[in-house]
Amino acid sequence: MNPLLSGLRSALRQRTDTVLLRTLSSTAASSSNSSPRRLARRSQPVKSENADLEIDGETVGAEEQSQRPASWRPMLPPTPDEWRVHHAKMKKDFPQGWAPPRKLSRDAMDALRDLHTTDPTAFTTEVLADRFQVSPEAVRRILRSRWAPSDQRRQLLLAREKKMRDEALMRRQAKEQDDVAEIEKEMEDYIATYGPLQTDEAPRRRRREDDRLTMT
Secondary structure (H helix, E strand, O other): OOHHHHHHHHHHHHHHHHHHHHHHHHHHHHOOOOOHHHHHHHOOEEEOOOOOEEEOOEEEOOOOEEEOOOOOOOOOOOOOHHHHHHHHHHHHHOOOOOOOOOOOOHHHHHHHHHHHHHOOOOOOHHHHHHHHOOOHHHHHHHHHOOOOOOHHHHHHHHHHHHHHHHHHHHHHHHHHHHHHHHHHHHHHHHHHHHOOOOOOHHHHHHHHHHHOOOOO
C-alpha cells in the first residue's frame, strides 16, 4: 500500500472520530433542556461534515453516520415570486417609502385654510403638506372643500375629539402607573430576598469636597 495513502487515511479517520465525539458531547449537553420533538429531529442520522476524498482511484474519508449538531437549522424556502413582485411594485410607486394617509383634526383643517387664505403665495400646497405631514392631494381637497359645519355641529365635533384625546391620555397614564407598580413590586421582592440596598454616601461626599476648587 502506498505510504502516503495510508497516512492520509489514518489522519482522516482521526479527524472523523474527533468530529463525532464533539457532536455527541454537544448533543448530550443540550438534550436536558430540549423537547422530545427536537430530540427526535436531532437524532436523525446525517452524513459527516468531512467530504469523501478520492486518491488514486480509492475513496478516503468519513463514511460513518453521525447525529446532527445542536446548531443545525433547516434552510428557509426562497422568497415567493408574488412577494418579490409586490416589493418591487411598492418600491417603484413609493420611492420615499410607504406613508399612509394621516387624518387631520377639525382644528388643524381650519388652521390650514386660515394660513392659505392669509398668504397663498407663502403657504402653498407643498409648504402646507410638509408642515402638516399630509400629502399634497389631501391639502388640495381640504382647500377645495366648501363644507362648513354649523356652530352646534362644530361644538359636537370638538367635544368628541377632546374626549378621544382625554381617553388616550388616561390609557397612557394608567399604563405608566402599572409599569411603576410592577417596578416597585420587583424592588420589594429583591429587598425581601437579598436585603436592603447598600449605599455608601460618605465617600461620595468626600470625593465631591475634594473636587472643589479653592482660591488661595
